[in-house]
Amino acid sequence: MRLLFLGDVVGRSGRDAVIAHMPTLRERLDPDLTVVNGENAAGGFGITVKIAEEFFAAGVDVVTLGNHSWDQKELVAAIDQQPRIIRPLNYPEGTPGRGFVLLQARGGRKVLVMNVMLRLFMDPMDDPFAAVDRVLRAHRLGPNGADAILVDVHGEATSEKMIMGHFCDGRASLVVGTHSHVPTADHVVMKGGTAYLTDAGMCGDYDSAIGMKKEVAMAKLIRKLPTERLSPAEGEGTVCGCYVETDDRTGLATSIQPVRLGGRLSQSMPVRG
Amino acid sequence: MRLLFLGDVVGRSGRDAVIAHMPTLRERLDPDLTVVNGENAAGGFGITVKIAEEFFAAGVDVVTLGNHSWDQKELVAAIDQQPRIIRPLNYPEGTPGRGFVLLQARGGRKVLVMNVMLRLFMDPMDDPFAAVDRVLRAHRLGPNGADAILVDVHGEATSEKMIMGHFCDGRASLVVGTHSHVPTADHVVMKGGTAYLTDAGMCGDYDSAIGMKKEVAMAKLIRKLPTERLSPAEGEGTVCGCYVETDDRTGLATSIQPVRLGGRLSQSMPVRG
Amino acid sequence: MRLLFLGDVVGRSGRDAVIAHMPTLRERLDPDLTVVNGENAAGGFGITVKIAEEFFAAGVDVVTLGNHSWDQKELVAAIDQQPRIIRPLNYPEGTPGRGFVLLQARGGRKVLVMNVMLRLFMDPMDDPFAAVDRVLRAHRLGPNGADAILVDVHGEATSEKMIMGHFCDGRASLVVGTHSHVPTADHVVMKGGTAYLTDAGMCGDYDSAIGMKKEVAMAKLIRKLPTERLSPAEGEGTVCGCYVETDDRTGLATSIQPVRLGGRLSQSMPVRG
Amino acid sequence: MRLLFLGDVVGRSGRDAVIAHMPTLRERLDPDLTVVNGENAAGGFGITVKIAEEFFAAGVDVVTLGNHSWDQKELVAAIDQQPRIIRPLNYPEGTPGRGFVLLQARGGRKVLVMNVMLRLFMDPMDDPFAAVDRVLRAHRLGPNGADAILVDVHGEATSEKMIMGHFCDGRASLVVGTHSHVPTADHVVMKGGTAYLTDAGMCGDYDSAIGMKKEVAMAKLIRKLPTERLSPAEGEGTVCGCYVETDDRTGLATSIQPVRLGGRLSQSMPVRG
């Protein structure tokens, strides 16, 4: 299978970049499944159903979230009607929405997409390892199980993300980090056959502070005085993420390649295997 | 000028990788200045003078440090005799060693190398922005000033690193992050002419938890029970960092390219301009 | 019933103070149940079975722990044979030991003692509120249930401790905080009838940094250079905690009074009602 | 001299309590200097000049602040005209206002009041120890210097507050903590003669989460979903703080006693020596 994952979409620049590059990505890579992290799509803070629908219309199959899941309050009430918008698995019991979704992809293949939040330097959550383990025990990769399993690991610390990668190695097709808003260059197929990337990077304007206007973020951090509210930078966005191909017999990855299109970063368009 | 920077060297795998790849890097890139972050070179914890001297013998000009500066206690007493080993600028007054060094590079050119520690999710330190600003006001880049200025920004949060990049834009040749131990793919020459990379990545074995044995790190994080002491992973290391070329008239960057050689990551050897 | 709770015992000064004052406390207050937090009893770091047995011999019924539970590694293997030493409830599944104990107190009365770890500014743990709720639903206070329920809330942030107090109000006899090593003066019977105290304070030498030698702690914090290992201060300790009386029909508290005996703090010996 | 210090005033309940109890406190204790921490006086978030003036009218001499200094933006512009409202010393250079004030108290006596912010589990600030040390070197306690020196230490961690106490021991009349909103019971005159209290406690309604409505705070912490904005609890407030007497020849403390008046906590009215 061919899997496309794009990192945190930040504001209008990020949304415009995703909408603009999806046709080329679909043409060149013909993904069986496309997942986008949308936690910052609405002005940097959360996402609305309307924006998610624009992503779906552009060919996105699943939207994942993170610590900004509920910044747009309407989503709290709406998410239960939106099986393809998933929030972190390890929120408290009783949280609306779900932490994973099982989809039918092209050709009747079954795909599982999961979203989990890590804990170092972040809001306290229940154990992400136990949560992921429960799902991976219930839904095994490979013959008679899922054809592909994709885990969006929303976290700050690189150590914890790498450990989650090893924890899932051999049991998922792709473990990819989000939240840092900077793409990492450590894409690798691990020894057990799981593709891994510490962070997908954001879809947004990189002449910024992780997608937000740099002048405001700088004043806030350095001067520690009240400023105007942080809002997304408005320059041309870069679409960032990764493209993974799997072995249809095992569901494990055969390759992972970075995606970086448009905007200010060095460009990387994957090549279909 | 041609500047080579390599990120946090972790243990023997990292040291072996640096020593093994330096000859090729020097032959291909002929750097005027080579800087290595050495804070994890001695078994993952700090550095000894003996190890620093091995780096110098291999062609490294300056060793930078970070939050692990004093893990090898001998360095506290030794650093004042080691002008080419620098520790973060913004340690408390009275801390041994210095936070920057002015060097003569080839052809009599003056180069300034600085090391600073950020604060989000890290040990409390004095304001890194004020500290860097003082040095950059005393040592200006360009005609009659420094021919190149390189800032090693040791920090956890991507936002704070990007803000430090913008803060120095136009005043330094290169702002490069360390500490996350994962190379980022956002190398860019910013609008003011400063080359920027959020993290250089480590020099070490990437089949690990940021360079340390993955089984031990995993047990510690997940089970929260006592484990054996963390020690560096022992597989083949990847040398990670970046290569920057500057305009001799301004000291500003004309290009920045990633370095990733050996080990498990995708390979990237810069091309001399 | 009469309940006595003493906070984190730190090192020899703390142990000596507990042993010295227990006879007077027992004579004056005649407690039906005595609980001591022992997480720092062994040189400031963890506890051994031998030390716990000294507490039991002095009249202590239950020893609670906290983030230092496993600092003495022998306890990991030993705790399953020690039902009266309890560790935080919300450690990961598979952790040795238990997070609560049901005891027979004098006159056949049933008492439940629980230990839980909070999360703000602390190591990531599973949701303490969900964990406490599960126990409180299984073991109800009052007729046909437990005659007394005591919750040791090991946490840093006062807000989170107060919220846990309200969360348990009406369902426990006493919610008392530990870990800050400083006694608070906010002992109160809340509206629902649960006695509450944000922190019991430590049993140890208060001419110190939370029980450890002040010179070493000061050097570590201010100079950020290697120091000798932290060890407990050796002056006379103060025994700190609280004394609660409950209504035998409901298990709820009728009064809570502070205990502060010996050492440097202002003295407070409760009066039996 | 006689010094009165009251901790963080939270919202209307806190303000009403201060205004209501100040006449009695002045009558009973006749303080030469009264200081109040006002960082939460305006609806829990910051303070306005109008509210500060109400405190001054009630007999307060100096208002101190903390991490909430600028929550009411008007204070940023106004503070330079308000020498008796002081903000933490160790904000970045260029921050409006001042970190200490030298006052004439009754009988021509000179009093220094200082406010400093600690760093553990708090916003990054410059070294509080270096900042306090600079002021204490410029303004010495005792003959030919200040008649009293009062330091409001705004911090979270009890260890760091105790260390600041020892750091100032013999050089200040009183070191008193704020920010935790819970009064501690460890008031003591340290070996060098400085009175010390880890936290003064808040002036506000204790049937709350550190002064804010408990239901909202509880929902926010436990459910991690959007809630209404936090606002102060509205029950009767307790005035909390301490009363210190000093030796006129040295400026050092001879006694320290807790103040707790009104509301739900156990009552403590100091006795004039």
Ligand SMILES: [Fe+2]
């Ligand atoms: Fe995020």
Ligand SMILES: [Fe+2]
């Ligand atoms: Fe994000």
Ligand SMILES: [Fe+2]
């Ligand atoms: Fe490092």
Ligand SMILES: [Fe+2]
């Ligand atoms: Fe580091």
Ligand SMILES: [Fe+2]
């Ligand atoms: Fe403790």
Ligand SMILES: [Fe+2]
């Ligand atoms: Fe503790």
Ligand SMILES: [Fe+2]
């Ligand atoms: Fe505060």
Ligand SMILES: [Fe+2]
């Ligand atoms: Fe406050």
